[in-house]
Amino acid sequence: MRLFVFSKKSLLKSIFVFLIFTFSAVFAATGRFAMLDVFLQTQRELPIYCVETNEKKVALTFDAAWGDEYTDEILDILEKNNAKATFFLVGAWVDKYPDKVKKIYQKGHEIGNHSTTHPHFSQISPQKMKEEILKTSDKIKRITGKGTTLFRPPFGDYNSLVVKTVKETGHYCIQWDVDSIDWKDPGEEVIYNRVVSKVTNGSIVLFHNYAKQTPKVLDRIIKDLKAKGFEFVTVSELIYKDNYYIDHTGKQRPIGNNTR
Incomplete structure (x- = not known):
């Protein structure tokens, strides 16, 4: 032996x-x-791209960084369809269009934070990131009486340090899993097909308030998704606030019995 x-x-x-x-x-x-x-200790910090849920809910989001030419039309379409959305606003846009900020808020939509000057966050210091976020939150609060708790990095640019710093400011870092690419003006049918074919339970859809083809196709997108049984909610209504984790794809998933 x-x-x-x-x-x-x-x-x-x-x-x-x-x-x-x-x-x-x-x-x-x-x-x-x-x-x-x-x-x-191997997990890379990721933002929330979408949410795991059994409910047929989707969040429409609009980034506002430059013009406001189509904002009123978008708000009218949302109101006509009784759909709520989340608008991510840049601080410089807030300064230029305070009445539009107030209108978005008064229409019952959610306002998120999209920085002050729209820089690439992976290229600036954590201190500068916090300044960019908190300054815009203060600007929005002065108009609406309410600060922000959601942040979307400009250009969708992030790394682990960006996500960690965003959390330290008391914000959830939000991306998207359905990109309309409307800023490229690819054609109404391209925008329509990209969105309607890709939306699933818990999706977050990216639009822009200054994309000229968006208001031309938005009504049809909303109506057709409604016909599929989808409900439109704000990002804050969609995401989990606690007892969750974010998997390697960026999907926010519940822990334990925190399901819906």
């Missing part, structure tokens, strides 16, 4: 490997990768 002698160091290493393997197997089976990532 052959005897195997393990040193204390080897034994501890074997136990550690066994625990990691067991831990991984259990969490792979239960889908709780968020806790595993925290344990291993």
Whole structure:
């Protein structure tokens, strides 16, 4: 009979490997990768691209950074269809169009934060990021009486440090999983097909208030998605506020019984 002698160091290493393997197997089976990532400290910080939900809910979002030519028309279409949306506003836009900010808010839509000067956040310091976010939140609060809790990075540009810094300002970092590419003016049918074919439960759709083809196709998009059973909610109504994790695709998923 052959005897195997393990040193204390080897034994501890074997136990550690066994625990990691067991831990991984259990969490792979239960889908709780968020806790595993925290344990291993391997998770990359990600914004929320979409939400896991059994409900047929979708969030329409509009970034406002430049002009306001089509804002009123978009608001009219939303109102006609009894659809709520979230508008991500740049601080410079807020300064230029305070009446539009007030109108968006008074129409019952949500206002999110899109920075003050629309820089690439991955290229500026955490201190500058916080200034960009908090300054715009203050601008919006002076008009509406309410600050912001949602932030969308300009250009969709982020890294782990950006997401971490956004959280430190008390904001949820929001991206999108359905891009209308309306800013490219690709044609009404292209915008329509991209949105209607890609929307699923918990989707966040990206539009722009200054894209000239958006108001021409928005009514049809809303009506056809409604015909499929979708309800339009704000981003804050869509996302989980606690007991969640964000998987490697950017989908926000509930932990435990925090489901809907």
